[in-house]
Structures are given as structure tokens and as C-alpha cells.
Amino acid sequence: MCISAALFYEVNVNKTCWMPIILVLMGLGLTAASSNEPLPLDYWDAPQAAGKAHAGLENNMRPEACAQCHQEQFNAWRDSRHAHAYSPGLVGQFPAMGHGEGNDCLVCHAPLEEQLYRNAGDMNATLSTLLENPEGFSRDADLDAKQTKLPLRHVGVTCAVCHVRHGQRFGPPRRDSHAVGHLDGAAHNGFIATKDFEKSQFCASCHQFPQDYAIHGKPLENTVFEWQQSRFSGQGIQCQTCHMPDRKHAFKGIHDVNMVRSGLKFNLEKKGNLATFTMTSVNIGHAFPTYVTPKVLVKAESLDAQGNVLQHWQWVIIREVAYDDGWEEKQDTRLMPGESRIFVADELDKKTGSVHFYVDVIPDAFYKGVYQSLLSDDLQPKARALIAKALSDADKNDYRLYDNVLKF
Ligand code: HEC
Ligand code: HEC
Ligand code: HEC
Ligand code: HEC
Ligand code: HEC
Known part of the structure; x- marks a missing residue:
């Protein structure tokens, strides 16, 4: 499943009309190469041998x-x-x-x-x-x-x-x-x-699938391509800039609430008889979320003065895929880099005293489904113990990203 930059461009680029651009890029590559020593071409070829050479x-x-x-x-x-x-x-x-x-x-x-x-x-x-x-x-x-x-x-x-x-x-x-x-x-x-x-390309062999594996035009893992389409690539902001700031090796992502908050801006506003909640992707170098595995739920509730729930709303942010004799994409409602999305609670009940907005993140939503379905089948006993552990670990990863109330 490894993919080199060359293969990636070959499958994505319409050769005839892009040829002049590719030649220019190759020229730039040559200039850059003179001040760089590239990684060996087979660096990511499987299997990679760490080997021994010292004492x-x-x-x-x-x-x-x-x-x-x-x-x-x-x-x-x-x-x-x-x-x-x-x-x-x-x-x-x-x-x-x-x-x-x-x-x-x-x-x-x-x-x-x-x-x-x-x-x-x-x-x-x-x-x-x-x-x-x-x-x-x-x-x-x-x-x-x-x-x-x-x-x-x-x-x-x-x-x-x-x-x-x-x-x-x-x-x-x-x-x-x-x-x-x-x-x-x-x-x-x-x-x-x-x-x-x-450079971002360093992460590609594991974080980008080839185009041949596309479902609805997009491979299951499409992170490097999404990044290339965003303003970040033009500005020289690489995967490492956000995921290894100051070269730190924590590689935080969707499992870390503060990392996710650092990438988004929220705004909750009363507009006449409407409650609007805006989510903007300000500092995420790819779709939010980039993979098909997490699920993000935006929820709203209107409450009366006593705190009783009058109405509720729910939206989902996800790239949902399913496997049934081949992969199929059900929906893609992810936030692209720079995109703002407005969620509106409208036709509010006359007794509304406040509107509550929440955002919940289920980082391993897809895998939870996989584990549950494996557990409902025959499994070798040790495999069952491992999958049961995986499910309970995945449950612990859910968190509330946002929680705020608007008074009416
Ligand atoms: C006995 C101490 C020692 C051990 C053990 C050791 N290193 Fe190093 N490492 C060094 C020193 C000293 C340097 C050179 C730093 C310099 O000159 O800038 C270095 C440099 C490096 C660099 C380059 C850093 C840079 O600035 O790019 C990497 C990467 C690295 N080591 C990885 C590893 C890995 C991976 C292991 C384990 C498999 C390892 N090292 C084990 C001492 C060690
Ligand atoms: C091209 C690289 C790649 C290959 C090949 C790959 N994975 Fe993953 N896997 C990832 C990445 C990246 C993540 C984290 C993001 C995500 O959840 O998709 C992940 C996450 C997972 C997770 C959830 C996290 C965890 O470790 O519990 C499971 C389970 C998993 N992969 C199973 C598999 C299985 C089974 C296969 C082989 C059929 C496989 N993977 C092949 C890259 C890969
Ligand atoms: C401008 C900052 C920024 C850049 C550039 C960036 N990321 Fe992210 N990344 C984030 C933030 C913030 C999150 C948490 C929100 C989310 O999950 O999208 C994240 C999440 C992730 C996740 C978690 C899984 C998921 O479904 O979201 C992975 C994997 C990831 N990034 C890999 C990469 C790779 C690989 C690159 C380079 C091609 C990259 N990122 C570039 C900011 C960035
Ligand atoms: C997923 C790939 C990955 C893994 C795993 C990884 N590194 Fe790195 N490491 C990098 C990248 C990429 C950089 C350069 C980041 C940059 O320049 O922004 C780096 C930089 C370094 C440096 C230079 C740091 C500096 O401050 O100049 C050292 C030393 C190093 N890594 C050692 C390690 C050791 C030790 C481990 C295991 C505990 C490790 N790395 C695990 C990718 C990795
Ligand atoms: C050798 C393959 C490999 C390489 C190279 C690699 N990753 Fe990963 N990465 C993975 C796998 C596999 C996972 C999922 C681990 C799991 O949860 O089981 C992962 C997970 C992550 C996550 C965590 C996402 C979350 O769910 O919170 C981030 C962020 C990430 N990688 C960023 C990077 C960046 C940035 C680079 C390049 C500097 C990089 N990775 C290079 C294989 C790789």
C-alpha cells in the first residue's frame, strides 16, 4: 500500500494538459535537490530493514x-x-x-x-x-x-x-x-x-492510499491529497508543523480534545427567533475529520424556564462508508480546510428560555462497529479477549468538544 510521490501524480494528473506544469515542477525539484540530500528511493519500500551496523x-x-x-x-x-x-x-x-x-x-x-x-x-x-x-x-x-x-x-x-x-x-x-x-x-x-x-510527503506511505483504491473518487485515506488542496501546502505548512511542533514527537490528533479545539473556531449567536452555531475549520490541514473512522455529532436542545427539554436537533459530521460486496460511500459531511458551517435551531417553541448546543466526538466510531460485529461472531478465545479490550478502550476515547447555552 506504499505510494511514492511519482505514483501519486501519475494517477491523479491528466498527463496531456499538465505536462508543462510537471516539467516546471521537475525543474524546481532539481534546484531543491542541490541543497538537499533526498531519502533513498526505497526508504518506504516494504519490508524496511532497520538492520545492525554498530556495537x-x-x-x-x-x-x-x-x-x-x-x-x-x-x-x-x-x-x-x-x-x-x-x-x-x-x-x-x-x-x-x-x-x-x-x-x-x-x-x-x-x-x-x-x-x-x-x-x-x-x-x-x-x-x-x-x-x-x-x-x-x-x-x-x-x-x-x-x-x-x-x-x-x-x-x-x-x-x-x-x-x-x-x-x-x-x-x-x-x-x-x-x-x-x-x-x-x-x-x-x-x-x-x-x-x-x-515535508508532508514523509508521512504519505502510511497516511495516504493510492487513487486506485478510491471510493466515490476518494481513497479511504486521503490526508496528503486533502492537504495538497488546502491553503496550508501553498504556505509551506507541513504535517510536521501542526503534528510535531518544535519537532516534538507527541503526534496528537482526533483523540486529543485540545488538539481538536486548536483547529476549530466556534460561535454561538441569537439571531431573532433563531439560535445559530457556527463551526469554522481554521487550523486543520485536511478535512475534519480526515478519516472515515471518527464521527462528530452536533446537538441542540431548546429548554423552558424550568429546564425541561422542548425540542431537539442533531447533525453529523462524518465521511460514512460501508462494506457490502465492495466499499460504498453513504455520505460525506466533513468540514474542509477554511470552511464554515452554520447549524440553526429554528422554529423555536414559544416557551423557549434557553438553547443548549453540544459537540460530541467519537474518534473510533467505525471501529466500534467492527468490534461489535466481530464479537457477535465466533472468535478464537484470545482474539475475543483482545477485541473486547479494544472495544472498551475505544469507548473511553469519546469526549465532549463543546458545550454552551444561549439565553432567550
Ligand atoms: C549512545 C547514545 C545514542 C543512542 C543509543 C542513540 N543515539 Fe541517536 N544520536 C546520538 C548522537 C550523539 C547523535 C548526534 C547528534 C548531533 O551530532 O547533532 C544522534 C543523532 C540522531 C539522529 C539525528 C538527529 C538530527 O538532528 O536529525 C537521529 C534521528 C537519531 N540519533 C535517532 C536514534 C534512534 C532512532 C536511536 C535508537 C534506535 C538512537 N538514535 C540511538 C546518540 C545516540
Ligand atoms: C496504509 C496504512 C495502513 C494499513 C495498511 C492498515 N492500517 Fe490500520 N490504521 C492506519 C492509520 C493511519 C490508522 C489511524 C487512523 C484511522 O483510524 O484510520 C489506523 C487505525 C487502525 C485501527 C484503530 C486503532 C487501533 O490500532 O486500534 C485498527 C483496529 C486498524 N487500523 C486495523 C487494521 C487492519 C486489521 C489492517 C489490515 C487489514 C490495517 N489496519 C491496515 C493505517 C493503516
Ligand atoms: C494546519 C494544521 C494541520 C496540518 C497542516 C495537518 N494537520 Fe492533521 N490534524 C490537525 C488537527 C487540528 C487535527 C484534529 C482535528 C481532526 O481530526 O481533523 C488533526 C488530525 C489528524 C489526524 C487524526 C485522524 C482524523 O480522522 O482526523 C491524522 C491522522 C492527521 N491529522 C494526519 C495529518 C497528516 C498526515 C498531515 C499532512 C498531510 C496533516 N495531518 C496535516 C491539524 C493539522
Ligand atoms: C512517525 C515517524 C517518527 C517516529 C515514530 C519517530 N520520529 Fe523522530 N522525527 C521524525 C520527524 C519527521 C522528525 C523531524 C521533524 C521536523 O523537522 O519537524 C524527527 C526528528 C527527530 C530528531 C531530531 C530532533 C531535534 O530536535 O532536532 C530525533 C533525535 C528523533 N527524531 C529521534 C526519535 C526517537 C528517539 C524516536 C522514538 C522514541 C523517534 N524519533 C520516533 C519522525 C519520527
Ligand atoms: C510507518 C507508518 C506511519 C508513518 C510513516 C507515519 N504514521 Fe502516523 N500513524 C500510523 C498508524 C498506523 C497510526 C494509527 C495508530 C493506531 O492508533 O493504531 C498513526 C496515527 C497518527 C496520528 C494520530 C491520529 C489520532 O487518531 O489521534 C497522527 C496525528 C499521525 N499519525 C501523524 C503522522 C505524521 C504527521 C507523520 C509524518 C511525520 C506520520 N504520522 C507518519 C502510521 C504511520
Whole structure:
């Protein structure tokens, strides 16, 4: 499911009319290349090998090992979704699929060659290991902790997935310099600095599906394309600008209420006999939400002076898809970057004393449905335990984004 920039353009661009533009872009690419050392072309080709090339600690691809020298990145990463990508909801589906298909999922969830399943036994052993160790790493970076003996796949999208190939570290240029290419350093034979780490395309192999997988013209994951269409790409605002501010590794997204609030503006207003609620996407570099998995509910209620509910309204913000002998898009009501949407509570009851507006976010709405349907079928006992855990974890992720009252 990997996708390179080249493939992406090939499938999206009408070649004849875009040819001159492509040539100009290629020209720009050449100029840029002279001040950059690009990532190797096969950097994201599966399977990616972290490999070994050093001695002792520096050969250890566990995040706890990196943490001995890169504590700050580890402390942020350990609470991110990337650190938890080898999850019960993922792994609980594997026994029914087999280890080969499981590996197709790992290309985004735990993609290193060292993380893939070699055989069915490997996959089966993981079920109990994951149940016993919900977190595949030691939080305090203790290299002697029992978790550090677990197979590398339990650390999901770990440091080495983004930074190490064949023992060689890759990273962005140092903060205080533009120097690119191989730079000497006090450990692991230095690193290769490349500005490709600062660009949205870096995230594409896992956050953008190819156009061939389109449903209703749009692939299930279309984040990089949505970003390219937004004002942010023109202004040089990359995924990293918003998701790794000051190079921090927290990768906050729809599961974090403050992150979501940072991207939206709300306005609640009385207009005569109407209550209007406006939601504007001011700082989100793609559709809100970008994936088909979350669901956002906007609700309103009119109440009388005693607080009794008189009327209610509900709207949904979602890209809803369903699988029935092929994927189908049911509706797409997501907010595009810059878009304002007005929700109106009208024809208010004469006894209305106040109107209440709420916004609820269900980040894992789609998966909850998947887990419920899996649980209603026959499941291998350990797979059942994992899926049940995934469902209860997903339930805990729901939150109220907005809550305000307008007096009448
Ligand atoms: C023994 C200490 C040590 C260990 C262990 C270690 N590193 Fe490093 N790392 C360094 C040093 C020193 C540098 C060079 C910093 C410099 O010269 O700017 C560095 C540089 C880097 C850079 C480049 C930073 C930049 O500015 O772009 C990356 C990325 C990196 N390390 C990743 C890792 C990963 C991933 C691991 C674990 C698999 C790891 N390192 C393990 C010490 C270590
Ligand atoms: C192209 C990359 C990619 C592939 C391949 C992929 N996923 Fe994911 N997966 C993601 C991303 C990104 C998210 C987070 C956003 C979302 O929820 O869609 C995610 C989220 C999930 C989640 C919810 C979060 C969690 O970990 O509990 C589950 C479950 C999941 N994927 C299962 C699978 C399964 C099963 C497969 C294989 C059939 C698979 N994924 C293949 C990228 C991928
Ligand atoms: C999903 C990919 C991804 C993962 C996982 C990841 N990083 Fe990074 N890392 C990046 C990117 C991208 C940058 C550059 C961000 C920028 O320039 O805005 C970066 C930057 C760095 C830097 C340079 C920081 C600086 O302040 O100059 C270091 C060191 C580093 N990462 C180490 C780690 C370690 C250690 C881990 C695991 C605990 C890790 N990374 C996990 C993508 C990742
Ligand atoms: C201008 C800031 C900004 C930029 C640029 C941006 N994002 Fe986001 N992103 C956000 C905010 C805010 C949220 C939380 C609201 C939401 O879920 O849309 C978010 C949410 C997400 C999510 C959560 C899943 C979901 O369904 O919303 C993912 C994954 C994500 N972004 C990936 C990316 C990637 C990959 C890029 C680059 C192609 C990117 N983002 C660019 C601000 C940004
Ligand atoms: C190797 C694949 C891979 C790469 C590369 C990658 N991601 Fe992810 N990312 C994932 C997966 C898988 C998940 C979902 C983890 C889960 O919940 O199971 C995820 C989740 C996220 C989320 C959390 C969304 C939420 O639901 O809250 C954000 C934000 C995000 N990624 C941003 C980025 C950015 C920015 C980059 C590039 C710097 C990047 N990712 C690179 C695989 C990747």
C-alpha cells in the first residue's frame, strides 16, 4: 500500500494538459535537490530493514535504547498513537486472517522487516503476549525491564521505523544548521541529514492510499491529497508543523480534545427567533475529520424556564462508508480546510428560555462497529479477549468538544 510521490501524480494528473506544469515542477525539484540530500528511493519500500551496523546499545532497535540518549523524543512518543499501533483491535483480527494477511496490515502498524511475522506460530504467540503486556515497551526506558525482551513488533511505529535503515540513522538537519548528507556524530556513526523529514510527503506511505483504491473518487485515506488542496501546502505548512511542533514527537490528533479545539473556531449567536452555531475549520490541514473512522455529532436542545427539554436537533459530521460486496460511500459531511458551517435551531417553541448546543466526538466510531460485529461472531478465545479490550478502550476515547447555552 506504499505510494511514492511519482505514483501519486501519475494517477491523479491528466498527463496531456499538465505536462508543462510537471516539467516546471521537475525543474524546481532539481534546484531543491542541490541543497538537499533526498531519502533513498526505497526508504518506504516494504519490508524496511532497520538492520545492525554498530556495537551494543547502538545496535539495539528498541525505543528504550534510543531513549538512553534521546529521552525527550521517547517521553513524547510513548503517549502517542504511533507507540500503540500494535494494538488489540488490530491483532485480535489476525487469527481469522492468517499471518500473511496480518503482515499486509503491519506495513503501516509495525513495518520493519524485524517486526513482521515469519510464520503462523509467531502470530499465534503474540495473542497471549499482547494480552499480558498491553504496552509493548517500558515507560521509564528501563533496558532491564521484562518488556524490553518482547519482540520488536510490540512497539508498533517505533523510532527505527522512521529513522533507521540498515543500521544507518536518518534525521532532519540539525536545528542550528542547513547541512545535509552524512554528518559525523558521537554515536551510531553520526546520521544522514535530509530535509525530507520536514515535508508532508514523509508521512504519505502510511497516511495516504493510492487513487486506485478510491471510493466515490476518494481513497479511504486521503490526508496528503486533502492537504495538497488546502491553503496550508501553498504556505509551506507541513504535517510536521501542526503534528510535531518544535519537532516534538507527541503526534496528537482526533483523540486529543485540545488538539481538536486548536483547529476549530466556534460561535454561538441569537439571531431573532433563531439560535445559530457556527463551526469554522481554521487550523486543520485536511478535512475534519480526515478519516472515515471518527464521527462528530452536533446537538441542540431548546429548554423552558424550568429546564425541561422542548425540542431537539442533531447533525453529523462524518465521511460514512460501508462494506457490502465492495466499499460504498453513504455520505460525506466533513468540514474542509477554511470552511464554515452554520447549524440553526429554528422554529423555536414559544416557551423557549434557553438553547443548549453540544459537540460530541467519537474518534473510533467505525471501529466500534467492527468490534461489535466481530464479537457477535465466533472468535478464537484470545482474539475475543483482545477485541473486547479494544472495544472498551475505544469507548473511553469519546469526549465532549463543546458545550454552551444561549439565553432567550
Ligand atoms: C549512545 C547514545 C545514542 C543512542 C543509543 C542513540 N543515539 Fe541517536 N544520536 C546520538 C548522537 C550523539 C547523535 C548526534 C547528534 C548531533 O551530532 O547533532 C544522534 C543523532 C540522531 C539522529 C539525528 C538527529 C538530527 O538532528 O536529525 C537521529 C534521528 C537519531 N540519533 C535517532 C536514534 C534512534 C532512532 C536511536 C535508537 C534506535 C538512537 N538514535 C540511538 C546518540 C545516540
Ligand atoms: C496504509 C496504512 C495502513 C494499513 C495498511 C492498515 N492500517 Fe490500520 N490504521 C492506519 C492509520 C493511519 C490508522 C489511524 C487512523 C484511522 O483510524 O484510520 C489506523 C487505525 C487502525 C485501527 C484503530 C486503532 C487501533 O490500532 O486500534 C485498527 C483496529 C486498524 N487500523 C486495523 C487494521 C487492519 C486489521 C489492517 C489490515 C487489514 C490495517 N489496519 C491496515 C493505517 C493503516
Ligand atoms: C512517525 C515517524 C517518527 C517516529 C515514530 C519517530 N520520529 Fe523522530 N522525527 C521524525 C520527524 C519527521 C522528525 C523531524 C521533524 C521536523 O523537522 O519537524 C524527527 C526528528 C527527530 C530528531 C531530531 C530532533 C531535534 O530536535 O532536532 C530525533 C533525535 C528523533 N527524531 C529521534 C526519535 C526517537 C528517539 C524516536 C522514538 C522514541 C523517534 N524519533 C520516533 C519522525 C519520527
Ligand atoms: C494546519 C494544521 C494541520 C496540518 C497542516 C495537518 N494537520 Fe492533521 N490534524 C490537525 C488537527 C487540528 C487535527 C484534529 C482535528 C481532526 O481530526 O481533523 C488533526 C488530525 C489528524 C489526524 C487524526 C485522524 C482524523 O480522522 O482526523 C491524522 C491522522 C492527521 N491529522 C494526519 C495529518 C497528516 C498526515 C498531515 C499532512 C498531510 C496533516 N495531518 C496535516 C491539524 C493539522
Ligand atoms: C510507518 C507508518 C506511519 C508513518 C510513516 C507515519 N504514521 Fe502516523 N500513524 C500510523 C498508524 C498506523 C497510526 C494509527 C495508530 C493506531 O492508533 O493504531 C498513526 C496515527 C497518527 C496520528 C494520530 C491520529 C489520532 O487518531 O489521534 C497522527 C496525528 C499521525 N499519525 C501523524 C503522522 C505524521 C504527521 C507523520 C509524518 C511525520 C506520520 N504520522 C507518519 C502510521 C504511520
